[in-house]
Amino acid sequence: MTARQLLHLYPRAWRERYGEEFVETIGARPLNAQQAIDIVGGAIDAWITFKSATTRLRTPGGGEVMTQQWKAICATSGVRYTKRDALISAGVMIAASFLLVAAGIYARRTGRLELGEALVSVSFPIALTVALPFAILKGQPKTAQVASVVFSTLILIIATWIATKI
Amino acid sequence: MKRIIDSLDDLGRFSEPALLIMISLADGPKHGYAMTQDIEQVSGQKLGPGTLYGAIARLEEREWIEALPAEDRRRPYKLTGAGTKVLKARLESLRAMARIGNARLAEL
Numbered sequence: 001m002t003a004r005q006l007l008h009l010y011p012r013a014w015r016e017r018y019g020e021e022f023v024e025t026i027g028a029r030p031l032n033a034q035q036a037i038d039i040v041g042g043a044i045d046a047w048i049t050f051k052s053a054t055t056r057l058r059t060p061g062g063g064e065v066m067t068q069q070w071k072a073i074c075a076t077s078g079v080r081y082t083k084r085d086a087l088i089s090a091g092v093m094i095a096a097s098f099l100l101v102a103a104g105i106y107a108r109r110t111g112r113l114e115l116g117e118a119l120v121s122v123s124f125p126i127a128l129t130v131a132l133p134f135a136i137l138k139g140q141p142k143t144a145q146v147a148s149v150v151f152s153t154l155i156l157i158i159a160t161w162i163a164t165k166i
Numbered sequence: 167m168k169r170i171i172d173s174l175d176d177l178g179r180f181s182e183p184a185l186l187i188m189i190s191l192a193d194g195p196k197h198g199y200a201m202t203q204d205i206e207q208v209s210g211q212k213l214g215p216g217t218l219y220g221a222i223a224r225l226e227e228r229e230w231i232e233a234l235p236a237e238d239r240r241r242p243y244k245l246t247g248a249g250t251k252v253l254k255a256r257l258e259s260l261r262a263m264a265r266i267g268n269a270r271l272a273e274l
Contacts, residue, residue: 018219018222021197021239021241022198022215024238025198040216043216046223049223051227
């Protein structure tokens with residue numbers, strides 16, 4: 001395995017910035033295990049922390065981080081993430097949270113304690129998922145948006161259902 | 167001065183590789199391969215490519231080093247004015263720690 005092959009593990013912006021010199025530093029010779037592990041670790045780190053010059057954010061303070069990241073992701077994927085989108089996604093998220101919590105409270109009061117507990121537990125993650133089409137999924141095909149929301153929601157429901165049975 | 171030292175500490179596990187890179191660049195610009203050779207010679211540590219470029223990206227983001235025009239496919243880096251200040255502060259801090267440590271050892 002060579003450095004050029006493992007370079008594909010890194011984000012595209014990172015590869016564009018450092019890729020050539022990174023490969024040149026190691027050369028075309030095969031990597032030893034220690035180097036390969038170091039490169040894989042570096043790729044994970046790059047996905048988590050690397051911000052290209054175009055998406056580098058100057059004000060990552062407090063609660064603005066998530067909105068700023070959404071803006072950055074949408075900006076690099078060619079979709080304009082506007083203040084209106086931010087308000088819509090926040091509104092959808094809050095409304096969905098309230099609805100699910102209300103359903104959970106109703107279930108508890110009608111004696112379905114496990115269902116009530118599960119609904120309250122998943123209220124925020126599901127609400128967040130439902131709001132994704134107005135945030136990082138904006139501009140993606142409708143089928144992709146629906147599939148992402150439905151698939152993620154199903155996973156959350158199944159995981160919660162299993163948790164209530166354990 | 168305290169704030170500058172804390173900033174280098176903010177690099178977490180990349181703090182030491184970043185310090186070694188800055189020391190390597192203190193005598194002039196170098197590209198990645200030359201840095202690893204120099205660091206190995208100076209400290210005995212061989213930085214892996216993932217660690218090296220993880221630290222370079224962090225140093226560049228903080229504007230403590232800057233990239234020069236590429237030579238072939240190799241891009242040299244040089245220490246900036248801000249980077250020099252950070253390096254001096256860190257070396258002074260290490261010198262003070264070494265002085266205290268040696269003094270305490272001498273008391274044994």
